[in-house]
Amino acid sequence: xxxxxxxxxxxxxxxxxxWLTGLPGSVAALVLVWMGDFxxxxxxxLTSLVVGTFLGVGLLVRERVMxxxxxxxxxxxxxxxxxxSVRGRGAxxxxxxxxxxLEVNALGATxxxxxxxxxxxxxxxxxxxxxxxVGVLAxxxxxxLRLVNRAGERxxxxxxxxxxxRGAGALGLTDLLEGPVPRRxxxxxxxxxxxxxxRRGSFRQGGLxxxxxxxxxLRLALREQEREAWRRLVRVLSHEINNSLAPIGSIAEALRDxxxxxxxxxxxxxxxxxxLGVVARRSQSLARFMSAYASLARLPPPTLGRVxxxxxxxxxxxLEKRRRVGVRAGPALVVxxxxxxxxxxxxxLVRNAxxxxxxxxxxAGDVWVSWxxxxxxAVEVWVEDEGPGxxxxxxxxxxxxxxxxxxxxxxLALSRQIAExxxxxxxxxxxxxxxxxxxxxxxxxxx
Numbered sequence: 084x085x086x087x088x089x090x091x092x093x094x095x096x097x098x099x100x101x102w103l104t105g106l107p108g109s110v111a112a113l114v115l116v117w118m119g120d121f122x123x124x125x126x127x128x129l130t131s132l133v134v135g136t137f138l139g140v141g142l143l144v145r146e147r148v149m150x151x152x153x154x155x156x157x158x159x160x161x162x163x164x165x166x167x168s169v170r171g172r173g174a175x176x177x178x179x180x181x182x183x184x185l186e187v188n189a190l191g192a193t194x195x196x197x198x199x200x201x202x203x204x205x206x207x208x209x210x211x212x213x214x215x216x217v218g219v220l221a222x223x224x225x226x227x228l229r230l231v232n233r234a235g236e237r238x239x240x241x242x243x244x245x246x247x248x249r250g251a252g253a254l255g256l257t258d259l260l261e262g263p264v265p266r267r268x269x270x271x272x273x274x275x276x277x278x279x280x281x282r283r284g285s286f287r288q289g290g291l292x293x294x295x296x297x298x299x300x301l302r303l304a305l306r307e308q309e310r311e312a313w314r315r316l317v318r319v320l321s322h323e324i325n326n327s328l329a330p331i332g333s334i335a336e337a338l339r340d341x342x343x344x345x346x347x348x349x350x351x352x353x354x355x356x357x358x359l360g361v362v363a364r365r366s367q368s369l370a371r372f373m374s375a376y377a378s379l380a381r382l383p384p385p386t387l388g389r390v391x392x393x394x395x396x397x398x399x400x401x402l403e404k405r406r407r408v409g410v411r412a413g414p415a416l417v418v419x420x421x422x423x424x425x426x427x428x429x430x431x432l433v434r435n436a437x438x439x440x441x442x443x444x445x446x447a448g449d450v451w452v453s454w455x456x457x458x459x460x461a462v463e464v465w466v467e468d469e470g471p472g473x474x475x476x477x478x479x480x481x482x483x484x485x486x487x488x489x490x491x492x493x494x495l496a497l498s499r500q501i502a503e504x505x506x507x508x509x510x511x512x513x514x515x516x517x518x519x520x521x522x523x524x525x526x527x528x529x530x
Contacts (some may be wrong), residue, residue: 086371101144104138121430151180158187218298222260224291226251238298240273259283259296276300308474310413318517324369331365334358382497385421385504389529391415392462396452399429406437410450416454420505421530428498428509432466432522435495439470439520448519462528469519473511502526 116129130167145284154171159171170191174184195247212219212232218239221230231246239246239254258270259281266277282297338358341351393412400408418425431448440448448469457463495511502509507526514521 097148098141098145101141103483105137105140109133151184152462155183155187158184158191162187162191165198167198169189178243212257216300218296218300220256220296220298221286222251222294222296224264226257226260228254228256229288235298237274238272238276256296257299260294268298278302293350331362334361341453382424382500382504386500387419388422390418390420390422390425391456392418392464395422395425396429396454396464399426399433400452400519402430403433403437403450406440406450408433408437411453413454413521414456416456417529418505418526419499420526424501424504426525428501429464429466431495431498432524435471436466436468436520441466442469447458460528460530462526464526466513466522466524467519469517469529472513472518473520 108502112133116126116133118269121129131461151173151174158169160172168191170188171184173181174188175181175290176185213246215232216234218235218237219230219232220228220235223229227248227250228246230246231243236243236246236443239256246254251260258268260283264281264283266281268281270279272279278301280299280301282299283296284295286293286295335358338355341354344351344517385451393415397410400410429452433452438448440450450466452464452466452467499509505526507524509522509524511520511522513519
């Protein structure tokens with residue numbers, strides 16, 4: 084089967100249509116000329132004029148039709164080449180060709196604005212990547228390094244020109260493209276530092292998949308946290324030890340002065356017994372303090388099992404004998420947790436709530452525990468009281484900080500540590516609907 088012949092070019096079609104349109108009039112004119120009573124010279128002259136007009140008008144029509152189309156083609160070619168500064172003349176409304184040129188010019192202006200925005204955004208992104216103190220690397224699907232920022236150059240110990248185009252295996256970075264993320268890396272790089280946090284993501288460039296690797300040096304952040312932890316520890320230890328050493332030192336000096344007196348006072352034995360009793364009590368208090376700190380630091384990892392929320396809450400509520408603790412039952416739920424640690428956590432919260440109610444001036448108010456599922460996969464347990472509320476929440480979870488005369492300052496810190504060890508959280512807030520405090524314990528829901 085033979086293929087059909089391709090159509091003639093558009094300009095030839097326009098020219099053919101123009102000539103075809105003028106052909107009847109031209110033929111009629113020639114017939115009148117040659118059928119009329121004219122001399123041969125006039126006939127040939129008029130024939131030349133008719134034929135010339137016929138041909139010239141066809142060519143003129145083709146030019147008038149094709150010139151604007153060529154102009155539009157040139158404009159579109161310039162836009163395709165990325166030159167958005169060219170504009171078509173004769174763009175005006177109310178004219179078919181003018182409206183086409185108006186749209187082409189508007190398209191050029193839009194593309195110019197978008198290109199400018201892309202260039203500015205790319206320049207900003209490049210500047211940010213160069214300035215951030217985080218190593219950024221990008222690898223293509225074959226594991227070849229395609230992008231690295233200044234921090235990445237320092238991390239790998241080589242300039243960009245020596246790194247780009249090399250494979251992850253040749254650079255010793257294969258482990259960065261494998262394994263779970265985010266995770267902490269303790270490996271070494273050319274630049275001294277670490278540990279590092281590794282994050283990885285994917286993106287497409289030029290239609291091909293790439294992997295983006297981000298390496299953040301945690302050293303400075305961890306050292307600052309370590310220094311802050313030491314400062315808080317020293318401050319707390321100094322406060323508690325000084326509270327014990329000051330009276331011990333004062334009593335010891337008083338007893339020494341008494342023993343050096345000649346003659347000694349008649350009641351010196353009673354003073355000695357009383358002073359030694361104070362020394363013993365303060366020593367025991369200091370020993371209890373150190374024991375409490377050791378228990379906070381040695382919290383074992385939880386042994387997970389099925390814990391029914393209703394039974395757990397009612398069991399702990401029944402342990403409080405100073406004030407009745409109400410249970411506002413929620414749905415039947417189960418959490419996977421260490422039952423002993425959860426009981427200790429809830430005991431601390433209930434005890435704090437009862438202490439708050441008993442410390443109120445009127446000594447009245449209720450304490451209750453409730454629970455619900457406020458978000459998918461999470462159980463929230465509330466311990467609420469009608470006490471005086473929280474005057475300051477900034478130091479609630481600071482170890483050994485307490486507002487009660489007989490408090491140890493361990494309960495809330497230990498409770499939050501238990502909650503976080505179970506993948507949950509603990510926070511305290513004043514009740515918005517009335518006086519008192521609300522402790523909100525959030526735990527993952529178990530099967």
